[in-house]
Amino acid sequence: MTRLSSYLLPTEKQAPADAEAISHKLMVRAGLVRQLGAGVWTWMPAGWRVHQRIVAIIREEIDAIGGQEMLLPVLQPADPWRRSGRIEIDELFKLQDRKGTELVLAMTNEEAVTTHVAQVVRSYRDLPLILYQFQVKERDEPRPRAGILRTREFVMKDSYSFDRDDEGLAVNYAKHIEAYDRIFDRSGLEWYRVESDVGMMGGSGSHEYMAPCAAGEDEVALAPGYAANLEVASADAQPVELPAPLPEPREVHTAGLTTVEEVAGRLGVQPGAMLKAYPVIAGGRGLVLVLVRGDHRVNEVKLRTALGTDFRPAQPDEFSRKIGPAGYLGPVGANAPILLDTAVTDGGYVTGANRPDFHLYGVEPGRDFPFERADVRTVEPGDTVGGRPIRIEKAIEVANIFKLGTRYSEAFGATFLDENGGARPIVMGCYGIGPARIAAAAVEQTADEHGIAWPRAIAPFDLELVALGRAGSEELALAERLYAELTGLGLDVVYDDRDLGPGQKFADAELLGCPLRVTVGRRTLTGGELELQVRRGRESRSVPLEGASQAVLELWRTLP
């Protein structure tokens, strides 16, 4: 029973002044969420209904693949986090109790869940397992932003799989992919599953689920049959026209010209016919000179993977003696290993000459300098995968899944005895989904100038019944009757029985965005027809008053 006359739905005509993202503005205006502090948000009753509907979908699907729901604590002793090494993470909230004991607020739960599994799983007969929870996560984000999109506290569904071996992990990973695909299909989002970087989680593979929208913080590269986070995307570069080859490099005077555009313009070659030099200091390897085409950009995530270690840009005093002066760096004669991007095809390029005011023309990789090859550039729109051009879109990361391997099981001594009595580390996977981000992405993807247009599966209510007319009127009596009927048919109805003008009720209904609006007014009585508005597209329909409730239910079932 939800009557707006007694329901806390604090809608606002104006968005908060500091809101930028559509989902931020609309979710606040529609009375779904309210801010308490930086990156700290309260879910109001109608907003929490959305959240809980998303949670219910996730729960059904994770249960369906054999997940067992449990609850791990947010407040945790610091010791396990020291053991895993993650105590060092800046985003981890750390605190002390009154005795001075070190505690942390969990940002994820590999430490806790692995600790328990290490205690209770002994035999291969206890495996495989999928354990999961919905629990608040705490992260000291450097910059919370965009309403509920990036917050310091948020509910996450995190599941963990435990297997005897990589084959088992592959099975559980595939099960989660199935479940997640269904979750996002059911939630009504436009989404992609993309390859992603394993990041600080380590492990051997990961995917992200991305919901494209303007407020997204990530970028995805998409082509038919291909989807990857821009951080890891690979594609075939667009070809570039190279100048005619020379028997050997020729020095050219380029005084004061240090950028690719300036030099290419002066020499009359395409920017892609130049090689951009990017000196880095790689952990354990020292100075490395990375070369990409002049029209390409170095991708730091891919470079880190290629180097197999962390790195940082080298400072002039670290490379000027071994290579050359900033602005005129090149591979010829460089006293450092050279990493050449795979998009650099054979031919003659323009590079820095490693002395001030000069470049080299006609430099050929291999002939003029030795190199290692690696794919270290960021793909560009128009690059191709399998001959088909890619496009790049902004997207919200709504879920992330990882093959963890044995990193945590080894750290926490989570082993099992196999058939031969040998102790082996449990092979783990972890799988996260943020319900709040699903809600925000749905708003971003469906909103129009009137408000939100929720997908049916996650709307706060199935439909909004708007009653026009004054207290004691015949139309109000009819509305009451319909409210009871529709509710009786199993629909979740929000009933606007407030003493307000029609304009305000319609505006609020469209702002809140339930998939269907049913209007009861004087016209309903005189015309004998009930007016319906499908929120998506604001299309009006009408059904005969006779048998109207059943007709409403049937229409509702067809909505997106």
Add this chain to the structure above:
RNA sequence: CGGGGCGUAGCGCAGCUUGGUAGCGCGCCUGCUUUGGGAGCAGGAGGUCCCGGGUUCAAAUCCCGGCGCCCCGACCA
């Protein structure tokens, strides 16, 4: 962490330059009118002007320090 901006009624804002009664729109309360697209009239309530210190006869306003919040970038298991 670098750059930019903002804190005055529930929301959106003006006032600050040039110190002197704290204001506007929306919202809220009461009454009457109005009920198919944010309605009208009348009356009313609501403020530690972010906090602390300083200057001054007097501080929302000037000075110093702090806190909070937003945006861009870096970062983001």
